[in-house]
Amino acid sequence: MARSSAMVGISLSNGGRDMSKMTLYGIWLSGPTYKAGLALSLMGQTFAYKHVDLRAGAHKQAEYLAINRFGQVPALVDGD
Numbered sequence: 001m002a003r004s005s006a007m008v009g010i011s012l013s014n015g016g017r018d019m020s021k022m023t024l025y026g027i028w029l030s031g032p033t034y035k036a037g038l039a040l041s042l043m044g045q046t047f048a049y050k051h052v053d054l055r056a057g058a059h060k061q062a063e064y065l066a067i068n069r070f071g072q073v074p075a076l077v078d079g080d
């Protein structure tokens, strides 16, 4: 028998909210980034993706720290 999200107690609904301007910041080699992108995809949520080059230290630059002060990926921005 196939397992549904309801059977494992996880809601993948976005509640009908308009979240059309979501942006996921990350790097696909990161498990947490991959999981966030997977969850959004399973919800049918469209989102922009912006690559953060961890190897170049982009996650510790002021521009990214303004998005996530912890300097880690992923970060999800809802809106502009």
Ligand SMILES: N[C@@H](CCC(=O)N[C@@H](CS)C(=O)NCC(=O)O)C(=O)O
Pocket: 030, 031, 032, 033, 054, 059, 071, 072, 073, 074
């Ligand atoms: N608890 C965080 C952990 C995220 C995390 O560990 N991200 C790693 C990449 S997988 C990262 O940004 N590492 C860079 C650093 O900590 O400087 C989450 O799940 O969002």
